[in-house]
Amino acid sequence: MTLVSKKNDPGSGLYRRPTISLITFVTMSKPVICIGAALVDELFHAREKMMMHTTNEVSSTRTAGGVARNIAHQLSLLDIPVQLISVFGNDVDGDWLKKECTDTGMLLDASITAPVPTGKYTAIINTDGSMFTALLTNAALHLITPDYLQEKEALLANAAYVLVDANISVESINWLINFTNLNKIRMIIEPCSVPPAKKIATANFNGLYLITPNEDELPALCSDAATTTEEQIKELLDRGIQYIWLHQGVDGSALYKKTETLKLNAPNANVVDCTGAGDGSVSGFILSKYFGKDNLNSLRTAHTLSAEILQVKGAIATHLNQEKLLQQVSKYYEE
Numbered sequence: 001m002t003l004v005s006k007k008n009d010p011g012s013g014l015y016r017r018p019t020i021s022l023i024t025f026v027t028m029s030k031p032v033i034c035i036g037a038a039l040v041d042e043l044f045h046a047r048e049k050m051m052m053h054t055t056n057e058v059s060s061t062r063t064a065g066g067v068a069r070n071i072a073h074q075l076s077l078l079d080i081p082v083q084l085i086s087v088f089g090n091d092v093d094g095d096w097l098k099k100e101c102t103d104t105g106m107l108l109d110a111s112i113t114a115p116v117p118t119g120k121y122t123a124i125i126n127t128d129g130s131m132f133t134a135l136l137t138n139a140a141l142h143l144i145t146p147d148y149l150q151e152k153e154a155l156l157a158n159a160a161y162v163l164v165d166a167n168i169s170v171e172s173i174n175w176l177i178n179f180t181n182l183n184k185i186r187m188i189i190e191p192c193s194v195p196p197a198k199k200i201a202t203a204n205f206n207g208l209y210l211i212t213p214n215e216d217e218l219p220a221l222c223s224d225a226a227t228t229t230e231e232q233i234k235e236l237l238d239r240g241i242q243y244i245w246l247h248q249g250v251d252g253s254a255l256y257k258k259t260e261t262l263k264l265n266a267p268n269a270n271v272v273d274c275t276g277a278g279d280g281s282v283s284g285f286i287l288s289k290y291f292g293k294d295n296l297n298s299l300r301t302a303h304t305l306s307a308e309i310l311q312v313k314g315a316i317a318t319h320l321n322q323e324k325l326l327q328q329v330s331k332y333y334e335e
Contacts (some may be wrong), residue, residue, distance in 0.1 A: 030158055031081040036068030036165030036190075037141060037175070038086035038101065038111075039119040040093050045313070046125065047322060049134045060123070061313055064100035065121050067165035067192050067279055070316065074283035074305070076104040078322045080290055083155065086111045087140050089118030110152045116140045121286070129271035129310065144168050146175035153179070161286055162187045166196035173203050181207040186289075190282055191217040206240030208220035212282055214247040245285070247278055252303065255295055264299040267332035269307040280317060284325070304329045 044058040064073065072084045084106050088094040090113050097118055101108055123134040149156065149172060156162065162180055164173060166189060173189065180187040186209040191197035197213060197220035205211070213221055215229075222232040229246070233256050236244050244256045252266040284305035288298035305325060308317040320328070 014312050030160035031080065031083045032072075032075055032161045032163060032290065033083045033085065033156060033159040034068040034072040034075075034163045034165075035085040035144065035168060036163075037066035037119060037138060037167045037192075038069035038084065038088060038097055039066035039121045039136075040097060040137070041065030042120060042122045043313070044122070044124045046127050046132065046172070048125055050124065056124075063316070064097055066119065067167070067190055068163065069097075069101065070279040071163055071165075071190070071286070072106050073104050073316050074280055075286060076106040077285050077316070077318065077320070078283070078325065080287060082106040083110060083159075084108055085149075085152065086128070087112045087114055087116070087119075087143050089116050090114060091118055092116035095118075107235070110141075110155055112148075114143055116139050119167065125274070129274050131274055138167060146172055149175055149179070152273050156180075156185075157183050159185050160290060161185070163282070163286065164189050164193045166200045170200055171202050174201055177204060177206070177208055177331070178236070180209075188212065188282065190279070191221065193217065194220045197221050205236065208241045210245060211241055212245045212247065212278075214249070214278065217261040218244075218246060232279060237238055247281065253299065255288070255299060262295050262299065264296070264303060266303050266305050267307045269310045271310045274310060274315055277306045277309045280309040287322070287325075300329050300333045304332050307332065 041063045043061045043063065045060070047057045047059065050056055066086065069084060069086060072082045076082045084101060087100055088111060094113065098108060117137070119136070119138045121134065121136050121208060124132040126132050156179060162176060162185055164176055187201070188210045189208065189212070191200070191211065191213045194216050197217040201221050205208065211221070218229065218232050222235050226232040226235045233244055233246070236257065237258050242257060246254045246256065248254065250266055252264050255262040281302040284302035285298045288301040305317060308320060308325070308328060312319070
C-alpha cells in the first residue's frame with residue numbers, strides 16, 4: 001500500500017511514499033467495518049430531459065449498491081481490509097450481490113442471509129447527471145439488532161473504523177456508539193437521505209467521531225429550534241459529536257469541530273452520474289485517515305474520489321487503485 005506526498009503541500013505529505021513501520025503495519029491490518037445496506041442498483045439514464053405524465057426513453061444499468069456496501073466496495077478496491085455487515089436476500093439477486101462483494105475482496109462473515117427479497121434501489125438520472133427521483137425497497141436491515149451486534153463484539157473490537165449508514169435502527173446505532181466509545185474506535189455515520197436522517201435524529205450522538213450530512217440531511221438531524229446552518233452545526237456539536245462534515249455539492253464541503261472549521265472547494269468534474277458520489281467521498285476520507293493523514297489531506301482525497309465517480313456511470317470508481325487515486329489528488333489540488 002502506498003501513499004504518495006506532494007512536496008510543499010502544507011496539508012501534510014499525502015504523496016510521500018513512507019517506510020511502513022511495524023506499528024503502522026499492525027494498524028493497517030485492522031479492518032474497516034461497514035454496517036448497513038447492500039442493494040441491487042437499477043439506474044435509468046434519461047436520453048432527453050425528463051417529462052412528467054408521459055413515456056421517457058432511457059438506457060439502463062444494473063450494479064451492486066447500497067451506501068455501506070458502496071463504501072466497502074470502494075475501500076476494498078483501494079486495498080483497505082473491509083468487513084461488511086448487511087442483510088442479503090436468499091434469492092438469485094442476493095447470490096449475485098454477494099459474489100459482487102466478495103469478488104472485490106471484502107469479507108461477509110458477519111452478514112446475514114435471510115428469507116426475504118434482496119433490497120433494490122431504483123434511480124432515474126437526468127441528462128445532466130443529477131437525480132430525478134429514486135425508489136428504495138430495502139432488505140430486512142431490522143435484523144441487525146443490538147443483540148446481533150453483541151454477538152459480533154470480537155470482530156467489532158478489532159476495527160480500525162466503524163462506518164454505519166442510517167438505514168439500520170436507532171437502537172443499533174446507539175449500541176454501536178456506546179461500544180465504539182468504550183473501545184476507543186472511531187465511528188462514522190452516513191445519514192444516506194432525509195428520511196433515515198430524521199429517523200436517527202433521536203440517537204445519543206455523544207462521543208461519535210464523525211457524521212456526514214448534506215445540506216438537506218443536516219436540518220433533519222436537528223430540532224426545529226435550529227433554523228440556520230450555524231445553529232444546526234452548533235446543536236450537533238453540543239450533543240457530543242466530534243466532527244460534522246457538511247457536503248455542499250458543487251460548493252465542496254466544510255468540516256466542523258468546536259474549535260475550527262475547514263472548508264474545501266470541489267474540483268471541476270464533467271458530471272455523468274451523481275450516484276454514489278457522496279459514498280465515494282466518505283471512502284476517500286476513510287482511506288486517508290486510515291493512514292493517519294490530517295483533515296486537509298483527507299478532504300482532498302475525499303473530493304477527488306467523489307469527482308472521479310461523478311464522471312462514470314454507477315457508484316464505484318473501478319478505474320482507480322490507490323496509486324492512481326492519489327495521482328488524481330495531485331492533479332486536482334496542485335499548489
